[in-house]
Amino acid sequence: MSELLRIATAGSVDDGKSTLIGRLLYDSKAIFADQLDAVATTSKARGSDAPDLALLTDGLRAEREQGITIDVAYRYFATPKRKFIIADTPGHLQYTRNMVTGASTADVAIILIDARHGVLEQSRRHAFLASLLAIPHLVVCINKMDLVDFSEEVYEEIRSEFEQFAAKLEVRDLSFIPISALTGDNVVTRSQAMGWYTGSALLDHLENLHIASDRNLIDVRLPVQYVIRPHQSRDADLHDFRGYAGTLAGGVMKAGDEVTVLPLGRTTTVSAVWGPGGTKLEEAFTGQAVTVELADDIDIARGDLICRPQNRPFVGQDLDAMLCWLTEQSSLVPGHRYTIQHTTRSTRAVVEKIDYRLDVNTLHRDEQVDELGLNEIGRITLRTQQPLLFDAYRRSRETGSFILIDETTNNTVAAGMITGPAYQHDNVVWHDGAVARDARPAPGDGQGMTLWLTGLSGSGKSTIAAEAERLLNESGRAAYLLDGDNLRHGLNADLGFSAGDRAENVRRTGAVAQILADSGQVAIVSLVSPDAEARDRVRAAHQAAGLRFVEVFVDTPLEVCEARDPKGMYARARAGEISDFTGVDAPYEAPARPELTLSPADGGVDASAALLVAAVEQASTTVPGTASETITREGNEDD
């Protein structure tokens, strides 16, 4: 079984991109004899003995005459393991537009750097664009190593400079390969001349990139594309058939699943899932073209979306997005109307404002801006006529992307990546409230605090926390549960699972908990929060604000969590379908000095929840803002 890998390439002019692609095609035998003959003839005519491989990828006549590539061209080659599609995008100063186009569907970006010139402004731009478009993998090929004596120092210098810049970007998987496209070193076969390089050659790397976990298998999203109703069929049995056809943009769907149809909001059950041509599917997953039948007759049209009742996209008319302007015929001006095309929905949109323009080379934000021109990228706020059903682009490329179309020329003028629903964020100064903390009507009979439950997925955090919330409220103490999974639908919906996103997740959740605690409530946080330092920062922020922070370690062994596997996540992580899963291929750092540790030996959910309530009682007696003692357990002293 061979998979498909989509590659986007970028490099400045003359970095050797055409040569590299020609080399990949040639060495993987994707070049036919007659094509090679044509290249050899042309090379000879230009006075070169060896066939110039760059000519293989060279396209239209206008470009041949100018000797440059001017657009996105697609190339194909295959090895027994994979079929590859290369979107060949030129790296000229003015061609951000082409790279954005070619990169929109890429699994991996190859960025070329000329070893003699090092990291150029353009290399930075290419890296930035790859990260903006959320290409999961980035491979930096340091080319023309033959011209720098295959020097390890040169390679290391470029590598460290690039890494420094890339650290500012969100790049999930970054690797470096020293190559010579001309001689073929480290392209298809490992280089003899660079024994110091221990990694794999480029083709090998591309063949083995782990892409299965790049897709979003969690958020079920089926934008309805076409309603299939064979009511005039020769076969009368089909007259009642109603199938909702579309390409699954996320998640896994099967017969029997409870689903909600948006924007209507009606919930029903999937009765059958069909592949093309009526192949019955046990399960359908991201990327598959399917036709779905539902148990109830609901009025569904193109542009609607089928999802799970507990996991819905945003529904709204105001959204924030990063936008790349693609045409020289006009500029983006706030107030102008466009047609917006988002998944299978099309409506009108007005760009309300441009928040800033981003300098793609320096990442500097220019807020004094009233339009965006060709190849410019900016953050904008958009209002649509009909609501869109969307996710943040980082979370889902399919439901987080859109294009804008000019209504007079019908041209595609902009590519957009949604960052989230639009909120008012003009006012960022801190206002001291008029109500002092102790002047608030007490929401309960005790003081506010944060109970922070950390532990592996499946350790029981959420169940215990929910029960403790119930007990506390029942006893007249205002408590509010902040559940990590739930927050990812709203507050943290724009975040993924990279280390940076996880730290941000903890920071935001901590900040909200602190607000609740400040208002006098008990904030109960249930969050894996694997990073000890991130948790400590939340603790420090609470202490600085004079608020109690109780860290609770839900210490359920990994084997137990994995055996429970309530969301099937461990199985997927083990199968390699999702990556960075805590406990499997991402570390969990247990708290060094938690105020309370809960283990399965404490008894069931009820016993653990009771211990939490007791912890709240005890913490209430300590001085807020000081480091609290480990909570003593009633009745545990004799153990």
Added chain:
Amino acid sequence: MTVVYEQTHLDRLESESVHIFREVAATAEKPVLLFSGGKDSVVMLHLAIKAFWPAQVPFGVMHVDTGQNFDEVIEYRDRMVEKHGLRLIVASVQDDIDAGRSHEEYPGAPRNRLQTAALLRGIAENQFGAAFGGARRDEEKARAKERVFSFRDEFGQWDPRNQRPELWSLYNGRHRKGENIRVFPLSNWTELDIWSYIEREGIELPELYYARKRTVVERDGMLLAVNRFIEPKPGEQPFEALTRFRTVGDATCTGCVESDATTTAQVVAEVAAARITERGATRADDRISEAGMEDRKKEGYF
């Protein structure tokens, strides 16, 4: 056992093509599928049928008929139309010649170039807003940059510098009256993908694609099968050879190649090992100039 949620590359290509068919059917005014009986158009039709199952394909098919087709291909075409209950429109080059709109260079000359006019007339007369074509990007250099949705002006012309950027799976098919969109659902398929898919799906093709004993003559370095369009010229020695066709175009100029691939599986193996492109091998008109295809595209040919 855990399920691995991974599509094979053929499944992925199939899903993408199905997505494109549905997108056009949902948004375009009066689409039509260009059907020649050639293997790419056959695969295209197969995908269209799968995309709308269990309903009928919601658009008709158009054949641009040069009047110089292989008999087997016309038979095959009519059989498919019948079998799938399709609506067939024929845009005839012969009609153009008879009406004096097109001119043959000499009687019996290849008519590939005259197809363009018939195609454009067919689209205009029927007011088709979108036409599905079976072109693939791997066929030829000029096609490597072709979009899936290719915009044509009111003269059917293609301007390589004025094509819409195509991002994600968001296709913009908007156009004014008179203009139209060519849609290429097989853009990302290679010749090998096509054959592997034909094998996997058990798709029936015209006999010409398989090796049979045929009477041929050698002309300009190509093998031409003797039929009612190709007569041996003085000095040409007809002979029997086991051959098959890699493309089926105008019968006056489409050559065949020696091959012993009598089954689809054997063709797949042959294609996998091939060292010469299908166009390079068998289309006399494409060999005229390297930029030949580009010129024809600009005129409105696919």
